[in-house]
Amino acid sequence: MTQGELAAGRFTKQYVSQIERGEVIPSDELLDWLAERLAVERVLLETGVGSAELEQIQGALSEGQALLDSHRYEEALAVFAPLRQSLAPGAPRQVHREALRGATWALIRLGRITEAAEALVEERREAEGARGSLDERAEIAYLTAVCCYSLSEIPAAHAEFAKALDLLDASPEPNDRLRLDIHQWRSRCYRRQRDWEAAREDVEHALELSTATDDVRRSAEVHLQASLIAETQGRWVLARRHAETSRDAFEVVGDAAAAARALNNVAGLNYLLGRHELAIEQLRTAFAAFVELDLQAEAGYILTSLAEIHQELGDSDEAAEAARRALELLEGRIDHVQQIGTAQLTLARAYLEQGNMADAELMLAAVDESYARANSVGHVASSWMTRGELELQRENPAVAARLYREAALALQPLDPGRDL
Numbered sequence: 001m002t003q004g005e006l007a008a009g010r011f012t013k014q015y016v017s018q019i020e021r022g023e024v025i026p027s028d029e030l031l032d033w034l035a036e037r038l039a040v041e042r043v044l045l046e047t048g049v050g051s052a053e054l055e056q057i058q059g060a061l062s063e064g065q066a067l068l069d070s071h072r073y074e075e076a077l078a079v080f081a082p083l084r085q086s087l088a089p090g091a092p093r094q095v096h097r098e099a100l101r102g103a104t105w106a107l108i109r110l111g112r113i114t115e116a117a118e119a120l121v122e123e124r125r126e127a128e129g130a131r132g133s134l135d136e137r138a139e140i141a142y143l144t145a146v147c148c149y150s151l152s153e154i155p156a157a158h159a160e161f162a163k164a165l166d167l168l169d170a171s172p173e174p175n176d177r178l179r180l181d182i183h184q185w186r187s188r189c190y191r192r193q194r195d196w197e198a199a200r201e202d203v204e205h206a207l208e209l210s211t212a213t214d215d216v217r218r219s220a221e222v223h224l225q226a227s228l229i230a231e232t233q234g235r236w237v238l239a240r241r242h243a244e245t246s247r248d249a250f251e252v253v254g255d256a257a258a259a260a261r262a263l264n265n266v267a268g269l270n271y272l273l274g275r276h277e278l279a280i281e282q283l284r285t286a287f288a289a290f291v292e293l294d295l296q297a298e299a300g301y302i303l304t305s306l307a308e309i310h311q312e313l314g315d316s317d318e319a320a321e322a323a324r325r326a327l328e329l330l331e332g333r334i335d336h337v338q339q340i341g342t343a344q345l346t347l348a349r350a351y352l353e354q355g356n357m358a359d360a361e362l363m364l365a366a367v368d369e370s371y372a373r374a375n376s377v378g379h380v381a382s383s384w385m386t387r388g389e390l391e392l393q394r395e396n397p398a399v400a401a402r403l404y405r406e407a408a409l410a411l412q413p414l415d416p417g418r419d420l
Contacts, residue, residue, distance in 0.1 A: 006037060057083065057095055064102045068109075069217075071257045071293060077106035097136055104143050108150060111297070111333045117147040135175055138167035142182050150335040152373050154189050161186045177218065180209035184222050191228065192338075200229050220249035220258065227265050231272075240269040257298065260289035264302055271309055280309060297336055300329030304339055307346040320350035334373075341370030341379055349386055352393065360390055381407040 003013035003020075010033075018024040019034075026034065035045055064079035080103035087096060100123055107116035124140045127133075145160030164182050168175055183206040190199035203226045210219040227242035247262035267282035283306050290299040303326035310319035326343040330336050344367045351360035364387055371379045388403035 001038075006034075008037065054092075054095070057087070061095070061098045061102065064099075064106075068102060068105055069253075069255065071109070071255075071295060073106045073109045077103060077110065080106060093133070093136060097139065101139065101143070104147075108146060108335070111335050113147050113150045113335050117144065117151075120144050120147065134167045134171035135173060135178070138164045138171065138175070139178055141167065142178060142185070145182075146185055149185065149189055149192075152192075152337060154192055157189050158186070161189070176209050176213050177215060180206050180213060180215075180218055180222070183209070184218075184225055187225050187229065191232065196229065196232055200233075203229050216249050217253050217255070217258075220246045220253070220255075220262070223249065224262055224265065227262075227269070231265075231269065236269050236272050240266060240273070243269060256289055257293050257295055260286040261298060261301075263289075264305055268305055271312075276309070276313065280306070283309070296329045297333050300326045300333075300336070300343070301339055303329065304343045304346065307343060307350075311346050311349055314353075316350040316353040320347055320354075323347035323350065337370050337373045338379060341367050341383075344370060345379075345383060345386060349389075352386070352389055355393075357390060357393060364390065 003016040007013050007016050015024065019026055031045055035041060038045075060079055060083050064076050064083070067073075067076035067079065080099050084096070084099040084103055087099065100119070104116045104120065107113070107119075120140055120143055124137070124144070127137050127140055141160045141164035145157045145164065148154070148157035148160060161182055165179070168179055168182075183202040187199040187202035187206070190196070190202060203222065206222040207226060210222045223242045223246040227239045227246065230236075230239035230242060243262055243265040247259050247266060250256075250259035250262055263282055263286045267279040267286065270282065271279035283302055287299055287302040287306075290296075290302060303322045307319045307322035307326060310316075310322060323343045323346045327340065327347070330340050330343065333340070344363055348360045348363035348367060351357075351363060364383060367383045367386075368380070371383055384403045384407040388400040388407070391397075391400040391403065
């Protein structure tokens with residue numbers, strides 16, 4: 001059909017050309033008329049996507065989300081990435097948003113953080129135009145903050161979380177689920193900085209929102225964070241209760257990997273409460289679950305916990321073996337650099353107990369590098385304490401005392417009025 005034939009004497013072919021080039025936006029009445037003339041759905045003219053194709057896209061999005069929830073991240077990315085690239089520019093924004101969210105989380109979980117952050121830069125540029133809503137821009141800021149946190153760029157993460165909350169405050173539509181996610185993730189930043197009070201406030205906000213949203217999975221995630229906060233306060237029974245609630249909720253939604261992650265926390269708290277054999281049994285159960293699911297980084301976490309327990313129980317050989325295996329599983333995961341540092345520190349301590357000071361010093365150098373990248377004062381202080389033990393073995397008590405003093409100062413509670 002030529003432009004003239006399409007116009008059918010109602011308007012000029014030049015006007016048709018202007019519509020095609022996007023210089024003129026047809027009225028609703030004209031869109032209906034054009035759709036009838038072309039024998040297509042009006043939605044196809046408006047978005048470039050017909051209802052049948054949109055139904056297929058929604059099916060693909062549901063499939064990708066199911067793969068994400070099952071921790072099959074490579075497969076999820078294989079669904080979301082081509083879908084994002086193939087969507088017509090005029091496709092509904094919600095479709096673009098769901099595809100972006102899925103692809104971003106798949107990349108984050110695979111440890112491809114920089115790639116995820118770069119994609120978000122492009123999406124932010126588009127969302128800040130006339131088409132993007134405040135809610136959409138808030139979600140992009142939130143996802144960017146998660147990337148910053150995963151790269152240990154804590155000040156940048158705080159700035160993005162604050163931006164996301166400001167955008168949600170200005171949005172006419174409430175989004176309690178996104179607000180819950182922001183508070184839950186920001187609490188991790190505060191924990192990394194040892195600002196326990198701010199972390200507790202964020203977790204309490206998230207717990208309130210999880211009750212309001214009635215979202216079992218999100219509730220499970222928040223209870224896990226609440227457990228970690230209670231543990232830092234020495235409230236081990238409360239921390240275990242939160243961790244067990246998290247584990248049970250993850251089991252309800254059928255998420256075996258997340259349930260095993262919560263079980264790791266339960267085991268650590270049982271150890272602190274003196275139930276050593278139960279703790280080791282639970283850690284081995286969690287490790288078996290991660291191996292079965294082929295989640296290497298998560299399995300590395302469990303081995304790190306086992307290494308720390310063997311260290312505490314005085315079995316340096318078992319501790320060293322578990323720590324070495326953990327480092328093999330965590331190798332190259334920049335998003336788990338804090339856990340890598342913990343495994344390295346446990347291995348350094350094992351070397352010290354074995355009288356191997358040369359290897360202990362080499363491993364402590366690696367620990368310092370990992371913890372510096374993690375931007376965690378508390379963990380750096382742990383490294384200094386171990387260095388103090390090394391200097392004592394070398395009969396350098398003055399150097400050891402200085403290191404212990406620096407560690408003690410670093411571990412003092414955060415004073416908001418103190419110049420850092």
